[in-house]
Amino acid sequence: MRAIWKGAVSFGLVNVPVRLYSATENHDVSFRQVHREDGGRIKYKRTCSVDGAEVAYDDIAKGYETEDGQMVVLTDEDLADLPISTSREIAVDKFVPIDQIDPMYYDKCYYLEPDKAAVKPYVLLREALTQADRVALVTVSLRTRMTVAVLRVRDDVITLQTLLWPDEVRQPDFGVLKEAGDEVKPAEQAMAQMLVDSLAGDYEPDEYEDDYEAAVKALVKAKVEGGEVKAAPEEADTGGEVVDLLAALQQSVNRAKESRGEATDDAKPAKKAPAKKAAAKKAPAKKTAKKKAS
Known part of the structure; x- marks a missing residue:
């Protein structure tokens, strides 16, 4: 795993330097849009919905759409005035019972790894959370935005959620x-409770499997082994946005020349000149052939 954030947990006068790791990863099956004939990936251009013109990255700004459908364009100066936090501190506000937080509020989960010199205070905080059967309510700045999170223990590791x-x-x-x-009758309620009791058990994650992902992988493997693979040609390195911009400028120059009746760069016959000279040199060879025939 690769650390995505570095900072420190602070509670009281204790400071624990830590590194943050993503605790989960998404295994959803994703497909790419490709050309049916050769398997080439489909690309999309950034075009304006008003005039249909292709827009370069430098001309793209952030816009906020209001509830009535109006668009407010925000400049870099506007965004610079927003409250942005770059703090590297995970500040413990208080310790609360875990049952006070509805699971609906939980979002993303991360693992906290301590520095080698901070293992002792890390373990101290971990054991304190375990014995108190509480979670630490903290504030932390991730991606320049301050958010609320909790610290809890899972498999002897402190997690931040x-x-x-x-x-x-x-x-x-x-x-x-x-x-x-009150449409439910007592007899129906009792029967439903019996059904719940008959299906009671413990949650074992390994008992469940993503059969869709397994089926997709088996299908892809079978096609690969059967040779049903379309090797799309490698795309030339065009240099990204610079080449697109140069092409747009070239088209603009050509259109301006056409409007003035001038020849465009695409119509220059410079490359065909050597072919005409080569043809002129072959003329004496034909005369020599006539002399030999006489």
């Missing part, structure tokens, strides 16, 4: 449930 803001959790409002009332 970010929390969603309260307004990011939607509130359900289903009228059909309110209209249902």
Whole structure:
């Protein structure tokens, strides 16, 4: 694993230098859009929805769309005035019971690894969390934004799990449930409870498998072994945006010359001149052939 962030956990007067690692990874099966004929990847251009012109990276800005559909363009100067935090501190605010935090608020999870010189205070914090059966409520700055998170222990490792803001959790409002009332009969409720008791058990993650991912991998493997692979030609290194910009400038120059009736760079016959000279040199050979025939 590769550390994505370095900082320190601070609680009281104790400071624990740590490194942050992503605790999870996404194994969702993803497909690429390709050309059916040769397997080449499909590319998309950055075009403006107003005039249809292709837009260079330097001309792309950030825009915020309001609720009524209006677009507000934000400049670099506007963004520079926003409250951005670059703190490298994971500050413990308080220790709270874990059952006070609804699992709905949990977001991304990370592992915390201590520096070699900070193993002792790391273990001290870990054991304190375990014995108190609480989690540490902290604030941390990730990607220049301050967020709230919790520190908890998993497999003798302290994990940091970010929390969603309260307004990011939607509130359900289903009228059909309110209209249902007391339609469930006691006998039906008792039977449902018997069903729950008959299927009671413990959660074992290894009992479940992503059969879709396994099926896709088996399908791909079978096609590879059967030779059903389209080797798309390697794309030439065009230098990225610079070449696109040069091509756009060249087209603009050609259009300007065409409007003035001048020859464009694409119509220059300079490369065909040597071919005409070669043809002129072959003329004496034909005369010599006539003399030999007489």
